[in-house]
Amino acid sequence: MDNPFLDRSFHIRWSQLTADRVELAIDAALATADAALAAITRVDPAQADYSSTFLALESATELLNEAWAKITHLTSVADAPALRAAHNAALPKVSAFQAKIPLNTELWLRLKAAANHPTVAALRGEHRRFVQETMADFRQQGADLPPGKKERLEALQSELAALTQKYSENVLDATNAWELVIQDPDRLRGLPEHAREAARQSALKKGYGTEAQPAWRVTLHQPSQEPVMLYSGDETLRREVWQAAADIGRRAPQANQELVQKILALRQEKAVLLGQPHFADLVLSRRMAKSGTQARTFLEELHRLIRPAFVRECRELEEFKARETGATVARLAPWELGFWAEKLRRERYDFDEEQLRPYFPLPGVQAGMFEIARRVFGLRVTELPAGSVETWHPEVKFYEVHDGAGRHLGSFYADWHPRESKRGGAWMNYLITGGPRADGSRAPHLGLICGNLTPPNGTQPALLTHHEVETIFHEFGHLLHHLLGEVAIKSLNGVNVAWDFVELPSQIMENWCWERESLDLFARHHVTDEPIPAVLFERMIAARNFRSAAATMRQLGLACLDLDLHMERVEEMGSDLSAWLRGRLQDYLTPTEPASPTIENRFTHVFSDPVGYAAGYYSYKWAEVLDADAFTRFKREGIFNGDVGREFVTKILSRGNGADPMELFMDFMGRPPDQRALLERAGLARL
Numbered sequence: 001m002d003n004p005f006l007d008r009s010f011h012i013r014w015s016q017l018t019a020d021r022v023e024l025a026i027d028a029a030l031a032t033a034d035a036a037l038a039a040i041t042r043v044d045p046a047q048a049d050y051s052s053t054f055l056a057l058e059s060a061t062e063l064l065n066e067a068w069a070k071i072t073h074l075t076s077v078a079d080a081p082a083l084r085a086a087h088n089a090a091l092p093k094v095s096a097f098q099a100k101i102p103l104n105t106e107l108w109l110r111l112k113a114a115a116n117h118p119t120v121a122a123l124r125g126e127h128r129r130f131v132q133e134t135m136a137d138f139r140q141q142g143a144d145l146p147p148g149k150k151e152r153l154e155a156l157q158s159e160l161a162a163l164t165q166k167y168s169e170n171v172l173d174a175t176n177a178w179e180l181v182i183q184d185p186d187r188l189r190g191l192p193e194h195a196r197e198a199a200r201q202s203a204l205k206k207g208y209g210t211e212a213q214p215a216w217r218v219t220l221h222q223p224s225q226e227p228v229m230l231y232s233g234d235e236t237l238r239r240e241v242w243q244a245a246a247d248i249g250r251r252a253p254q255a256n257q258e259l260v261q262k263i264l265a266l267r268q269e270k271a272v273l274l275g276q277p278h279f280a281d282l283v284l285s286r287r288m289a290k291s292g293t294q295a296r297t298f299l300e301e302l303h304r305l306i307r308p309a310f311v312r313e314c315r316e317l318e319e320f321k322a323r324e325t326g327a328t329v330a331r332l333a334p335w336e337l338g339f340w341a342e343k344l345r346r347e348r349y350d351f352d353e354e355q356l357r358p359y360f361p362l363p364g365v366q367a368g369m370f371e372i373a374r375r376v377f378g379l380r381v382t383e384l385p386a387g388s389v390e391t392w393h394p395e396v397k398f399y400e401v402h403d404g405a406g407r408h409l410g411s412f413y414a415d416w417h418p419r420e421s422k423r424g425g426a427w428m429n430y431l432i433t434g435g436p437r438a439d440g441s442r443a444p445h446l447g448l449i450c451g452n453l454t455p456p457n458g459t460q461p462a463l464l465t466h467h468e469v470e471t472i473f474h475e476f477g478h479l480l481h482h483l484l485g486e487v488a489i490k491s492l493n494g495v496n497v498a499w500d501f502v503e504l505p506s507q508i509m510e511n512w513c514w515e516r517e518s519l520d521l522f523a524r525h526h527v528t529d530e531p532i533p534a535v536l537f538e539r540m541i542a543a544r545n546f547r548s549a550a551a552t553m554r555q556l557g558l559a560c561l562d563l564d565l566h567m568e569r570v571e572e573m574g575s576d577l578s579a580w581l582r583g584r585l586q587d588y589l590t591p592t593e594p595a596s597p598t599i600e601n602r603f604t605h606v607f608s609d610p611v612g613y614a615a616g617y618y619s620y621k622w623a624e625v626l627d628a629d630a631f632t633r634f635k636r637e638g639i640f641n642g643d644v645g646r647e648f649v650t651k652i653l654s655r656g657n658g659a660d661p662m663e664l665f666m667d668f669m670g671r672p673p674d675q676r677a678l679l680e681r682a683g684l685a686r687l
Contacts, residue, residue: 003028005067010411010432010446012070014392022071022086029064030097036060041106045113050123053114054131057107058491061098068094069431077450078392079172079421091165092158095610099157102141103150111138126658130489133657136286142274149273156270160263160610167249167259168423168608174254175220176420178244181208182216182237190233192354197457199224220245221418223454226465229338231354242335249601256601260577263607264570267614279566280615287498288622288661292567295500295618299556299563302621303588306556306684309549314590317547320344331593345546351539353465360469361526362416362453362462368522369476372512376634376645377480377653378404393419401483410434410445410483416472417462418452425604426451426471428478428506433490445494447482449475461526466540470510477509478502486654493656499616501661503623504630505653511631514544515639545683550590552621552682557588559618561598562606566615626665628677633669 004016005025037060043052068090075087101107111134114120120131142153181203182188188196199216200209202224209215218224218241228241249256267279276282280292289295321340322329332340346352370381380402389398396415403409418424427450434443451471456462464472481502482494495502512518516537523532532540564584565573573580581598582589589596600606605613613619630648637644651668666672679685 019082019086048114095161170254195227283615349543360464413448417455473509477506481505487656500619507627562617
């Protein structure tokens with residue numbers, strides 16, 4: 001147990017978490033968990049009670065879960081050949097072990113016996129919820145299957161874990177494999193100065209160009225790719241970058257087409273094994289939507305409401321380009337959409353996102369966000385000095401979170417900038433779950449937030465786009481959901497909630513990025529410390545819902561793509577999955593010439609995990625309805641109203657999965673969610 005992956009100390013010894021220690025750690029953790037489960041199966045069924053079964057099961061895999069969390073996290077932020085090999089060697093063992101738990105006949109026998117014990121019948125609150133959720137989990141994962149089908153389900157789970165891991169690696173490797181080194185400065189026309197300088201610095205780090213004769217390096221990481229697509233006056237450059245991004249997961253040696261087909265087939269087989277018509281119904285039966293049909297109905301209703309505005313926005317952009325270029329009205333190419341949309345927004349609102357960047361230095365944004373957390377939720381966030389706590393990279397910061405009474409609620413790491421060893425996107429995760437102890441004390445939680453935001457440039461701090469600011473607030477919302485958990489049952493804490501509820505705490509935080517009062521706390525010019533000028537703020541608000549129907553339709557299209565893949569039979573989709581999807585999604589896709597390929601080969605949300613967001617991508621829009629509605633209380637009673645903030649903590653953030661999510665929402669709002677709040681916020685309510 002002296003293996004650092006098995007060390008359960010709150011401050012993790014990251015420097016000692018090396019690839020050569022992974023195998024021994026996982027083997028030891030698996031043995032410990034196996035022994036704990038075996039002890040439960042030796043309990044006399046007639047004597048099985050809550051403590052000897054359900055609570056014992058809860059603690060049986062804690063060591064394994066914490067060790068595996070460290071390993072999987074490192075593969076996300078510090079990928080290297082030895083670590084990847086060690087992870088992939090351990091993955092089948094862990095996956096097989098986890099798949100076997102609900103299929104353990106003797107364990108299931110004891111749980112069913114305990115469920116009828118007087119101690120369980122007397123349970124209330126989160127303990128009652130824990131029993132109900134555990135029983136439902138076991139049934140959903142095959143506990144009642146006959147032996148032959150259980151064996152097949154175990155094999156399916158292991159194969160899905162391996163295939164989705166390979167899919168994720170292919171996306172990361174394909175992203176990192178592409179670069180474009182530019183020697184001609186004319187190709188950079190239109191790019192903001194910060195983007196040009198970042199490209200120059202990137203080239204220098206890779207050994208391209210010199211200070212006297214610079215070169216510029218463009219990659220597929222978002223801070224590099226996005227400015228090109230929005231601002232580059234060189235259409236061939238935009239097309240080249242767009243094509244490279246579109247090819248992620250579509251070209252050997254990182255092609256994902258076969259993997260997608262295999263993953264879909266295995267998910268479909270799993271659903272049928274478990275008595276469901278398709279994977280969507282299997283996944284959603286215990287979420288707020290309840291079924292694939294209900295989720296699809298939700299999306300179709302939103303589609304019906306915004307379709308006229310979407311068609312109008314597409315036509316407006318085509319007409320704008322024709323007017324500006326003197327050409328006839330025609331469909332745009334996919335690499336033209338962002339470029340001409342940005343030009344139209346500038347003309348219509350005299351607003352350019354880049355005008356905001358000087359007001360969003362990362363340190364100031366974080367400090368302001370922490371001040372909002374203090375005012376609204378009564379929290380104190382403190383950064384520990386560099387070097388006082390080990391991290392996995394020098395850029396990573398470590399913070400502690402205390403409440404108004406001085407209790408240490410938890411701590412977290414923040415890792416915000418891209419590296420080649422780090423996967424794309426932004427995410428929150430947790431490493432240790434604390435919470436109430438039996439003796440009345442409380443253990444702190446440990447979490448992390450990561451992103452791929454604009455990095456610092458020389459002596460200049462990282463200056464963010466407004467969208468990147470929203471990303472930070474979003475992930476911080478997820479983090480608060482974990483850190484503020486007061487659920488005694490760890491598996492019910494924080495973000496371990498129904499997937500279509502999990503985005504409420506994250507998405508509601510984004511609202512503070514649009515309010516003048518809150519912006520004044522953190523949107524300060526990095527040189528002068530002046531707030532955003534009134535005129536610029538007014539333009540920003542006016543432009544907020546620019547092409548909101550197109551943005552909404554994109555999310556609806558991705559959600560429908562996900563549901564279509566998981567509600568229809570794989571054998572009926574044909575060999576050209578992209579063509580099949582385009583046919584089904586025609587009314588959701590922005591018309592372009594040529595047509596854009598669909599994104600199933602690089603859709604990591606849906607295909608980089610055995611379940612993840614699969615059949616659940618709709619939850620972003622579903623939860624957006626919840627967050628827009630819930631924020632109306634803050635708008636009505638004060639965006640810094642501590643009483644409302646405390647209610648949000650006690651009724652939602654601290655409750656985790658301790659109660660049904662609709663019950664939690666209604667406890668906070670006093671009524672069911674109202675879809676109109678989302679449409680009003682998006683400027684689409686009067687359609």
